[in-house]
Amino acid sequence: MVVFIIRRTLMMIPVLLGATILCFVLVDVANDPVQDRIFEIQQSTGEPVPQSTVDALEKSWYYDRSVPERYWIWLTGLGETNGDIGLLQGEWGPSIKGTAMDIGFEVSTRFWITLRLVLFATLASIGLAILAGVVSAVKQYSRTDYSLTFLGFLFLAMPVFWLGSLFKEGAVQLNNILGSTIFQTYGSGTTGFQGNGWEVFVDSLPYLIVPTLVLMLGGYAAISRYQRASMLEVMNSDYVRLARAKGVRNGTVMRRHALRTALIPVATFAPLSLSAAMGGAMVTESIFGWRGLGVYSLDAIRAGDTFAVMAYVLISGLVVLIGVLISDILYGVLDPRIRYE
Amino acid sequence: MSNTAAPSLDAEAITTKERGQWAMVARRFFRHRAAVVSLVLFILIVLFAYLGPFFWKWDYKIHSEIPSWAAPSLDHPFGTDKAGRDMLGAMMQATKQSLNVALVVAIGSTVLGALYGAVAGFYRGWIDAVMMRFLDVMFVIPFLVITGALAGAIDTSVRWYHMAIILAVFGWTSIARAVRAEVLSLREKEFIEAARSAGGSDWHIIVKHLIPNTMSVIIVSVTLQIAFAILSETTLSFLGLGIQSPDTSLGLLIEAAGASAFNERWYLFYIPGLMIILIALTINFIGDGLRDAMDPRQTMVRR
Numbered sequence: 256m257v258v259f260i261i262r263r264t265l266m267m268i269p270v271l272l273g274a275t276i277l278c279f280v281l282v283d284v285a286n287d288p289v290q291d292r293i294f295e296i297q298q299s300t301g302e303p304v305p306q307s308t309v310d311a312l313e314k315s316w317y318y319d320r321s322v323p324e325r326y327w328i329w330l331t332g333l334g335e336t337n338g339d340i341g342l343l344q345g346e347w348g349p350s351i352k353g354t355a356m357d358i359g360f361e362v363s364t365r366f367w368i369t370l371r372l373v374l375f376a377t378l379a380s381i382g383l384a385i386l387a388g389v390v391s392a393v394k395q396y397s398r399t400d401y402s403l404t405f406l407g408f409l410f411l412a413m414p415v416f417w418l419g420s421l422f423k424e425g426a427v428q429l430n431n432i433l434g435s436t437i438f439q440t441y442g443s444g445t446t447g448f449q450g451n452g453w454e455v456f457v458d459s460l461p462y463l464i465v466p467t468l469v470l471m472l473g474g475y476a477a478i479s480r481y482q483r484a485s486m487l488e489v490m491n492s493d494y495v496r497l498a499r500a501k502g503v504r505n506g507t508v509m510r511r512h513a514l515r516t517a518l519i520p521v522a523t524f525a526p527l528s529l530s531a532a533m534g535g536a537m538v539t540e541s542i543f544g545w546r547g548l549g550v551y552s553l554d555a556i557r558a559g560d561t562f563a564v565m566a567y568v569l570i571s572g573l574v575v576l577i578g579v580l581i582s583d584i585l586y587g588v589l590d591p592r593i594r595y596e
Numbered sequence: 597m598s599n600t601a602a603p604s605l606d607a608e609a610i611t612t613k614e615r616g617q618w619a620m621v622a623r624r625f626f627r628h629r630a631a632v633v634s635l636v637l638f639i640l641i642v643l644f645a646y647l648g649p650f651f652w653k654w655d656y657k658i659h660s661e662i663p664s665w666a667a668p669s670l671d672h673p674f675g676t677d678k679a680g681r682d683m684l685g686a687m688m689q690a691t692k693q694s695l696n697v698a699l700v701v702a703i704g705s706t707v708l709g710a711l712y713g714a715v716a717g718f719y720r721g722w723i724d725a726v727m728m729r730f731l732d733v734m735f736v737i738p739f740l741v742i743t744g745a746l747a748g749a750i751d752t753s754v755r756w757y758h759m760a761i762i763l764a765v766f767g768w769t770s771i772a773r774a775v776r777a778e779v780l781s782l783r784e785k786e787f788i789e790a791a792r793s794a795g796g797s798d799w800h801i802i803v804k805h806l807i808p809n810t811m812s813v814i815i816v817s818v819t820l821q822i823a824f825a826i827l828s829e830t831t832l833s834f835l836g837l838g839i840q841s842p843d844t845s846l847g848l849l850i851e852a853a854g855a856s857a858f859n860e861r862w863y864l865f866y867i868p869g870l871m872i873i874l875i876a877l878t879i880n881f882i883g884d885g886l887r888d889a890m891d892p893r894q895t896m897v898r899r
Contacts, residue, residue, distance in 0.1 A: 271736065273733035277733060278742060285745060408877055409873070411880060412823065412872075413872075413873055414827050414834075414847075414872055414876075416830075416834045417850055417869040417873075420865070421865075423855075424857040425858070530735070534738060537741075538740075541835065552741055553837075556748050556837065557748060557836070559748070559749060564741065568741060568742075571738045575735070575736055
C-alpha cells in the first residue's frame with residue numbers, strides 16, 4: 256500500500272509539470288501585461304513612455320526573456336533573478352500588481368477558505384448522490400424513482416451561478432422574514448475575526464451553509480445516476496439473491512451486501528466531483544463575496560497576471576490529483592478483489 | 597394482402613418490411629415519451645431563437661423609444677431592462693448566441709475527441725500511452741480558468757465564435773475517453789482484420805470502419821456536449837469572461853438582472869435562467885432517449 260501511494264505520488268509529477276507547461280504557455284502568450292501597463296501609463300500621463308520604464312517593467316516581471324526561459328525560471332528560480340521567483344525555492348513569482356500583492360501569502364491564506372467549501376460541498380454531494388441513487392434503485396420504477404430522476408436531471412441542467420444567485424436572494428429573504436441572521440450571505444467569515452483555527456472554523460459555519468448547499472445540488476446529480484445504475488446491477492446479482500434466500504434481513508442485505516459493492520463505481524466520480532467543485536467555487540465565491548482562491552483566480556485572469564494564475568493552476572491541480580489518489584485508495588478499501596501490493 | 601394464389605413465400609416477404617438499424621433506433625426513440633416531448637420543446641426553442649427575430653418588432657439593441665424598466669406588457673412581454681432594451685428581443689438573440697456556441701462546440705469537440713480517441717485506441721502501445729497521459733494533463737488543468745484566461749485575453753470584443761472555439765479546444769476529452777474505450781474492443785473484431793487484409797490503410801480503417809461503429813457513443817456525447825457547452829458559455833459570460841456587450845448571452849442577461857430574484861423585476865432573472873435550464877434539460881432527455889434507443893441490449897419492451 257505504501258509502495259503504491261509512493262509510486263502514484265511520483266507519477267503525479269510529470270502530469271503536474273505537463274499541466275503547468277501547457278497553462279503557462281497559453282496564458283503567457285495570450286497576455287502581454289507590459290504592453291497593457293505601458294498603454295495605461297501613456298493614457299494617464301499623455302506622454303510617450305521612456306524606454307527605461309519599459310526596460311524596468313520587463314526586468315521586474317521577467318519579460319526580458321523568452322517564454323521557455325520564463326517558465327524555467329518560474330519553476331526553478333535558477334539564473335539571474337530578483338530573488339522573488341522560483342517555485343522550488345518557495346517563491347511564487349512577482350504579481351503585476353507589484354509589491355502590494357504577495358502571491359504566496361495570498362494563496363496560503365485563501366487556500367483554507369476555499370478548501371473548506373470545496374471539501375464540504377464534495378462530501379455533501381457524494382452523500383446526497385448515494386442516498387438518492389440507492390432510494391431510486393430500491394424503489395425502481397415507482398413514483399419516488401421517477402421524481403428523483405427528474406430532480407436529478409433538473410439540477411444537472413441548472414447552472415451553478417443561477418442557483419447561487421437564487422439561493423443567496425432566498426436566504427436574504429428568509430433572514431428578513433425570520434428577523435435573524437442564520438444564513439450569512441456575504442463573505443466567508445466575520446470581518447476582522449481573530450482566533451485559533453477552531454474558532455475561525457466555527458465562526459465561518461453560518462457563511463458556509465448556503466454556498467455548500469448550492470455546490471452540493473449542482474454536483475450530486477451526475478453521480479446519483481451512476482449510483483442508481485450500479486445499485487440496480489448489484490441488486491439483480493446472484494449473491495444478493497443468495498443472501499435473501501438464506502433469510503438475511505432486507506436492511507442488512509442492502510447495507511452489507513449490495514451497497515458496499517455498488518459504491519465502487521461511485522468512487523471513480525469522487526475526483527471528478529472535486530474538480531467540478533473547484534470550478535464551482537470560482538462561481539459561488541464571486542456571488543457570495545468570498546475572498547477565497549476562486550475569486551483570486553478570477554482577479555488574476557482579468558488582470559492577465561500569469562504568475563498569479565499559475566499559482567492557482569498548481570494548487571487546483573494538486574487538489575484534484577490528491578482526490579484521484581484518494582479515490583484509488585478507496586477502490587482498494589471497497590473492493591476486496593483489488594490489492595495494492 | 598391480396599387474395600390471388602401467390603406463393604406463400606412471396607406473401608410473407610411483402611408483409612414484413614425491412615427495417616434498417618436507424619429505423620429501429622428511431623422507433624425505439626419515439627417510444628421514450630420524455631425524449632419526444634423534449635425533442636419537440638428543443639425544436640421550438642431553436643425556432644424561437646433563429647426565426648423569432650424575423651417576426652418580433654424589437655431587436656436586442658437599446659432603443660431610445662423603449663422605456664426603462666417597464667413591467668411585462670403586450671408591447672414588451674418579458675419587460676425591458678434599465679438601458680431600454682426589449683427583453684423578448686434580447687432573449688431571442690441571447691438564446692441564439694448560446695445555441696450557436698453549443699452547436700459549434702458539440703460538433704467541433706466531438707470530431708476532435710472521436711479522432712483522438714480512435715487513434716489512441718487503434719494504435720495501442722506507446723502512442724496510446726502518450727495520448728492518454730496528455731488527457732490526464734488536460735484533466736488537471738482547471739477548465740474555467742484556462743478557457744476564461746484565453747477568452748479574457750482577446751483584445752477585441754469577444755464574439756460567440758471565439759467562445760465556441762475556446763470551449764471546443766478544451767472540451768473534447770470526455771468524448772476521446774468514451775470513443776477510445778469502444779475502439780479498444782472494436783479493433784479486435786473480424787471486420788477490422790478483413791479491412792486490413794483487403795489492403796485498407798490505418799487512416800481508412802479509423803475513419804471508415806472504427807468511427808462509424810462508435811456512432812452510438814458519439815451521438816449521445818454530442819447531446820451531452822451541447823448541455824455542457826451551454827452551461828460553460830453562460831457561466832463564463834456571467835463571470836464577465838465570455839460574450840460581451842453590445843452582443844448578449846443568457847449568462848450576461850442573468851448577470852445584469854443581478855439580485856432581482858425576489859423583487860418586482862423578478863422576470864429579468866427567471867426568464868433567462870429558465871431558458872438555460874430548459875435547453876440543458878431537453879438536451880439531456882434527448883440524449884437519454886437516444887442512449888436507450890441505441891443500446892443493442894435493449895429489448896422492445898419498455899417496463
